Each structure stands twice: as structure tokens, then as C-alpha cells.
Amino acid sequence: MSGLGFQVSMVDGNARRGQLTTAHGTAETPAFMAVGTAATVKGLTVEQVAASGTEIVLGNTYHLMLRPSAERIARLGGLHRFMNWHGPILTDSGGYQVMSLSALRKIDEKGVTFSSHIDGTKHALTPERAVEIQHLLDSNITMVLDECTPFPVEEDEAERSMERSMRWAARCKEAFTARDGYGLFGIVQGSVYPALREASAKALTAIGFDGYAIGGLAVGEGQELMLSTLEATVPFLPLDRPRYLMGVGKPSDLVAAVLRGVDMFDCVLPTRSGRTGQAFTHRGTLNIRNSRHQDDPRPLDQDCACPTCGNYSRAYLHHLFRNGEMLGPILLTGHNLHYYQSLMAGLRKAIEDREILAFADTFTRTQAEGDIAPL
């Protein structure tokens, strides 16, 4: 029996409406996880994160192992208590950040060694250590250590890398301490090669995990190739376990991936964009730094129920960004995360109503309208 509960209550085409249950509560799926890299969703209090509709938060093993260290967080009572987020937490394995952030990295069958991007100190990450770190963090959902291939990559190199990731996945399963309300997810690799994706999905299913992630996408291949790879992967994953598309994505990516049977997502886009001035709305994106907003008394999104849209004008948000005031990123991040979560809530409702295709059509048409005209 799995450590994590997962119930699919309704399907509409390939889209699934479900519930994921952990020792720290339940997340309705399809779910968007807010990224809380260094034990904080950048710019927001946990109360604001919860108010956005977020039910599950992601922490980064790579960042947390370097600072403040997994052992320190364990001594302080685990990540939930440390960051005061008492809902479900998923942690990545650190593999992706080792590749994208660290210097002097060396990878072999045993694992990866690298130098910290913060202070140059040397660190090692093996499948066993990645699982141990996530255990120390008290993460509800542990991700296996994998190697994320860049894009593009030759098929034979992608195959060798995927096969190593599968061996690492088996070692992670071995190292993982099964316990109620906690689980371990495998990660499908294989770049954009359907045969490799199928082989990877089957290899993971044979090992047996609490959930299955699709990794190695959203690394520059573009939406079309991402979706076709998804279509070549999902059919080989178990029906009764959650599917998590890692690091994705734009609102249109979420809609398209839900249509293809994905249950979970994470992405820095709503929070990072919130800090740089880009807002997501029902009518596409806008940049609040643009001077067209400086006298505009209207909210970012007239169809949004978030506190930012309820209380603040575009003119005020523009003013805050123009002056470098912290409140600008705070209010915009809150809005963006709320927008993402309301999109997920809309997708969940559409699946319940078996209207997912109509929902997706309306979404696409409304997004294409573009921002409201200036006053």
C-alpha cells in the first residue's frame, strides 16, 4: 500500500480530477505547486500563499542542503515547522539545480559532485543522499535523484543518461523509508524520444513509485515538442498514481498538459514574474512598468478576485514598481499566484462538469484577446 493517498474522482477525456493526500493534508488535483526554493515562496507570507489557493509547496533540495543545510532544518523540527507551512510539501532532488546552477560538477555512476554557487564549497549528491536529505527535511513527497539532459541531446546520449537515471531511481527506492502520508516519486527521462520515454516509464513502473514525474521538459524544446513528448509518455504511466510535469509552465502549458492527463505542476513563473513586473491575467500578460498604466484606476484583471485586484489600481502598482518599493513585487506575486490557482480551480471544475474542452477553448480565446485597451 502506498504512503500517499490518491483518488481520481472524475475523468474527462484524458484529464483527471483527483485528490492527493499526505501526512500534512490534502491537495486537490490538477494542482499547481508554489515554488518555495529556499524555504520561502519569494515575496509572500505563508498566509498569502494559502490565500492564493495554493495547497502544496515545493522546496529545493539543492538550495536547502547548501543553506541552511538539511541537518539544521531537521534539528529545527523539519521544513514545515521551519517555514511555517503546515500543508503538503514536495521537494525536488537537487539534480536539476546541480546542473543549472553549480560549477565544477562531475557526474558518474555513483552520483554527482559539485561546487556550491554560493561559496564554492564542494558537495556530493548521490541517490541515497538525496533521499536522506529529503527525509531530514520531512518532505511529504521525495523526488528521486535524476540526470536532466539538456536540449537538444543526441538519442544515444539521452538513452545512456536515462538508463543511469533509472538505476538511480531504483537506488532511491531502496534508500527510501516508506511511511504513512509520505511518498517517493520516480522521474521519467528520455528527452524528446518517444521510445526512450516509453522505456523509462516502464522501468519506473516496474520499480513502483507513489507517483510519476515527467522530467527533462520545459528546457527549451518548445510547447509543441513538449506536448508530443507528454503524449508519448503518459499512456505508459499507471492510472492510479499522480503524474507531475516538472517545472511547467505558462498558463497555456498547464491547460494543454491537464488535457493530456497531468495532475501536478510547479513553476517559478508566477513568482518570478511578480518580482519583475509581469502580470498574468485572463487576457494574457502585461508589464505593469509600462507607462500606459500610470494613470489607470482599473485593477490588473477585472475578472480576478484576489486582494491585489480588489484593492489596488494599475496606477498604484505601476508607482510601486517605478519606485522600487517592495510592496510592488509582493502585490504582483500574490496576484500571479492567485491567477494560477484560479486557473487550476477552473480546470478542476471543468473536469467535474465534463466540460474541459469548452473550458480550454474559452481560455485560449480569452487569452488571445490581449490586455484591455488604455483609457
Add this chain to the structure above:
Amino acid sequence: MSGLGFQVSMVDGNARRGQLTTAHGTAETPAFMAVGTAATVKGLTVEQVAASGTEIVLGNTYHLMLRPSAERIARLGGLHRFMNWHGPILTDSGGYQVMSLSALRKIDEKGVTFSSHIDGTKHALTPERAVEIQHLLDSNITMVLDECTPFPVEEDEAERSMERSMRWAARCKEAFTARDGYGLFGIVQGSVYPALREASAKALTAIGFDGYAIGGLAVGEGQELMLSTLEATVPFLPLDRPRYLMGVGKPSDLVAAVLRGVDMFDCVLPTRSGRTGQAFTHRGTLNIRNSRHQDDPRPLDQDCACPTCGNYSRAYLHHLFRNGEMLGPILLTGHNLHYYQSLMAGLRKAIEDREILAFADTFTRTQAEGDIAPL
């Protein structure tokens, strides 16, 4: 009849317990006003500002006239609506910031011209324009334009400057549109010279204002000289009107000034310190960046009821600052403002109980204990 209600309900020695009533609600006095320079209390949402116990917020004419401009805020419905703070707002006149921030300033009997510290554009500020700007902002409490002399300054120069400020005060009174729930405060000048302070207080009282500020202090003269100047000023101010000590100060300054009859304060210290890592506690100050806090599971202040102290360890706050996470300044600013407001609440209660001297003694003794020992 004054546009602002002010009731003194209890006195204990020179300390006064009162209520200041404006068109946007009431503030209990002695009151600490949170500084909201550019239409935002840096780092906090208005909900967090209110949750700290703050009842009145200060805006800066100098900053707001430059960006986004008073006319723009007026078109957008005034400062309360612009920044979503629906409680009382006091605005300074801009005089102090012209002196401390702008370049190429020129002052004469008419007013002051200066170049913006942001983009070098030329601006003029006269007593009449300062009042007009604050009217456009819809500020509940307008401050007269004055000249704030530096410290030290020769007595004859301080006298000439003070007398000009008094003529400007009369012009401000003339320019001010009296209306219910709104008021105009005069500002006593005269540096640290008792005779000048007395003359200034009497000149302002003769003109007649809704409240009386004491300006030109906390500019480097030190606490002792500040307090003796206060003692040489307050006796010449009307009993039935609020007294506001501008730009002050440290917690010990607030206690000492309340003992000497001051009703209102503002200072950037709790918010600015919150951004740099300095925390105010019942046992003095501490710097959360110090590595002694990195494993400390205890709150900043064990006697504090704020959300930061209720939910977060010193170790977590240290981690946030160490990583440059926005949430560090957010949580520390929230705590500091809460500390200031709980100090004011303690002072108000002590006056009601006629125990202000005992309160001040306990405050001084506890502060002197210094931070708790490391674990």
C-alpha cells in the same frame, strides 16, 4: 472650532492619554505613526500595518510630489484610496526632505526651489503649494512648510530661520481650507535655544493650529539636548491640542518624550531597521544576521505577540536574511512595527493607570538587560 477632534482623557505627570479624531477615524494617543514615504509603509501590506496596531500613517509630500505627483493621486481619488489605507493620514510638508535629499536647493522668503534627487527636474515649493499638495493628497493632517535648521547652528541664524518659518506658518494657515475631520499643524523651530523655542511656540499659538509639532530635533543633537529642548517647548503649547515630535525616534526617545507631554511620533527606525536586520525587543536590539542566531529555535522576543514571533524562529529569520529573501525584511519589519505599537499601547495603559513612571523604570531596566544568552 477645530477640524480635528482631540480629547485628553487622563494625565499622569506631564504624560497625556488622548484620542485624535479625523475624517478617516480615530487614533489613540500617545501614537506612533508608521512612515509610508512613497504611499507604502516599506515592506508591509496595509493589512500587516493595521495588524501591528498602527492607526495612523505618514506620507511624504516631497516624494509624492515628485512621483507619482499630487495631481495624479488626486485624480485617482486621493492618497487613502491610492494606497488602500483608510485610516488617518498625516503628511509632512516636504521641507525636511528638500533639505536632506534634493540638490541645488535655493531658499528665499517666497519658498524653496530644488532639483529632484530622482531625475534632476526643477521644482518649487512654497507654503501655499505645500498646503495645496497636501489638500490634493486628501491628507487628514497637513503640516506647514518650515525650514529645518541643521545641528549645530548659531543662535542668530536659528532665529532668522525660525522667524521665516513662522511667517511661512501664517501663510500656510491662510492657504489652508478648513474642513471637518481635517487639520493643519504648526511646527515649532528654534534649534536647541530655549528662548527661540518659546518664541516659536507662542508665535504659532497666536496664529492658531489644530496641533503643534516640534521640529528640528533628532538631527544629531543627542537625546539629552533633545529632551531639554522638549522641556523648554512643551509648556508653551496649548493643553487642548496634540503635540507631535517629528522624526523621533528610538524606543527610549518615545518613552522619555511621552513623559514630557508628547502625543504623536513618527520615525523610519522600525521599518528601516527591519530591512537591514535589526530587531527591537523588550531586551534591546539585536542583529538577526549575526551567526549566533543560525541554530536558535526561539523567537526574536519571547514577550512579543506579533505573528513573526508567534510563528518563526531566529534561525529561520537568520536564514532568510542570509539568503537575501524578501520575506526576511517583511517579517522583521512587521515585528519591529508591532514592537513599537505595543510599546505605545503600554505607555497608554500606564498613563490610564497613572503608573507611567513605574512603566518607564521597568522599560529602562528591561532594555538594559540586553538580548537573551545564546543557547
